[in-house]
Amino acid sequence: MTMPMDNTQNQETWPKGTQVVANYNFDGSSPDDLPFRKGDVITIIQSTKDPNWYKGKNDHGKEGMVPATYVQKRREVHLQAMPWYHGKISREEAEAMLNNFREEGDFLIRDSVHFQGDYSLSIYFDGMVDHYRIIAKSNKLEVDGGDCLFDNLIQLVEHYQRDADGLCTKLIRALPKQGDSFGAVRIQDFEAGGWVIQKKDLQEIELIGRGEFGDVYKGLYRNEFVAVKQLKDQDRAAQAFLKEASVMTSLRHPNLVQLIGVVLGDTIRLVTEFMGKGNLVEYLRSRGRSVIQKKDQIDFATDTCAAMEYLESKKLVHRDLAARNILINESNTAKVSDFGLAKYGDYSTEGGKFPIKWTAPEALKNNNFSNKSDMWSYGILLWELYSFGRVPYPRIPLADVVMHVEKGYRMEAPEGCPKQVYNLMLKAWNLNPSERPTFKDALQELQNLRATTV
Structure with missing residues (x-):
């Protein structure tokens, strides 16, 4: 085994709750030590007077001393900005934008019109716009006719900014997209962050x-x-x-x-x-009123709201909140899942497909998603919860839901639903997003109700 070097002089101090991942096996040399294997994740409990050692806890709850030089802090993986990525625009729109500036080496990248999943690189050079197909295959990207493979668009752009390498010119100036902020992920960041299994x-x-x-x-x-x-x-x-x-x-x-x-x-x-009891909507439908008690319902509602209050505090918008994306574990704890559509900040998106019955009117009409549109979806989730998994807006055709909602229609309270919960649904379904409650306020209401529910 390669022994770890002493790097404590350059090491940051890890506060309580920090997750670290083991870079080496550690068998321990005293009963106070916490043995672990390479790849194990350990949570720091406290620092010690010796900067070489921390007290930590493993996933099984066992505690002990951890040598700092055997582990590394698990780091977040951030999206890398792609201001030059314009998404779904046409060849003609790309040419019009680049011809507006007429600077050699100006460029942008867009989705391929003819090859789904591929991209197009558009460059202004010598009085005209040249277009190159970027082909996606085997989890790599390559410019059609080129010799280089890239992990993502950022890597591709950085390469051609250094060297034309077969293109008409080096990429000199990105033509930024106004509005939306796109990003890409670098695979090596998962490795550096300690997330690879x-x-x-x-x-x-x-x-x-x-x-x-x-x-x-x-x-x-x-x-x-x-x-x-x-x-x-x-x-x-x-x-x-x-x-x-x-x-x-x-x-x-x-x-x-x-x-x-x-x-x-x-x-x-x-x-x-692993969440052993599956998603909430199937859990509700398969067990029904004979098994699920009011205490279970308010627990699920509060658990979900607590998660959303946390996302709200981080300015993360989920965009796909529904009972099908809430999972239940063996301890009957509800947890929010499925972050495939999640994004940070209030923002808009183009060309997305969203579940109409769960999505706020302003998000459907104007693509404006925010924590307030998540609150609308949470109101629908509460209705699902208290109706034991029924599909929202029963008897209303899907195409007519938005029209009915904008004219003031609201679903009735499910049978047995507490008045306080239905009032929260109605507040969540206010057409004015600013009038909807925050998840922080909703969580306080639910915690109060939970305390008196038996």
């Missing part, structure tokens, strides 16, 4: 679900059950898949499904904690 340490047991980007399996990792989301289409969805993982690296809350790690390689896998 080795495939040999992971066993997939059985298929338990299917999602937009991949199939979900029940798995076994280090003798613990986990959920494994396996990417279906490497060429088309790798970046979107990794963006979900990058968001999850920044989140830590008892009511959010936790990311355990990422398996890289030919097939990308996201490994998360």
Whole structure:
């Protein structure tokens, strides 16, 4: 084994609650030590007088001393800015924008019109705009006719900013998109951040679900059950898949499904904690009123609101809040999952497909998503919860839902729903987003109700 070097002079101090990942095996040399294997995740409990040692706790709750030089802090994986990415614009629109400035080396990247999942690089040079196809294959990108493979668009742009390498010119100045902020994920950031899991340490047991980007399996990792989301289409969805993982690296809350790690390689896998009782809507429908009590309902409502209050505090917008994306574990704790559409800040997005019955009117009409549009969705989730998993807006055709809502229609309270909860639904469904409650305010109301519910 390569012994770790003493790097404590340059090491930051880790506060209580910091997650670290083991870079080496450690067997311990005294009963006070906490043994661990390479790849184990440890939570720091407290620092000590000796900067070489911390007191830590493993996933099984065992505590002991941890040598600082054997572990590294788990770091968030951030999206890298892509101001030159313009999304779904046409060839003609790209040419018009570049011809407006007429500076050699000006460029932008857009989605390919003819090849779904590919991109187009448009460059102004010698009085005209040249277009190059960027092909996505085997989780890599390449310019058609070029010799280089890239992990993402940022890497591709940086390469051609240094060297034309077959293009008409080097990329000199990015033509930025106004409004939306796009980003890409670098695979090496997951490695540097301590999030990579080795495939040999992971066993997939059985298929338990299917999602937009991949199939979900029940798995076994280090003798613990986990959920494994396996990417279906490497060429088309790798970046979107990794963006979900990058968001999850920044989140830590008892009511959010936790990311355990990422398996890289030919097939990308996201490994998360296992939630044995499945999603909330199926849980409600399969058990019904004979099993689920009012105490269970207010617990689920409060758990979900606590998670959303945490996301609100971090200015993270979920965009797909619904009972189907709430998971229940063996202890009957509800946790918010599915961050495939999540984004930071109030923002708009173009060309997205969203579930009409759960999405706020301003988000459907103007693509304006915010924590307030999440609150609208939370109101719908509460209705699902207290109607035991019924589909919202029963008997109203999908195409007519928005019209009815804008004319003032609101769903009636489900049978047995507490008045306080229905009042919260009505406040969440205010057409004026600024008049809707914050999750912080809603959480206080629910906690008060929870305290008196038996």
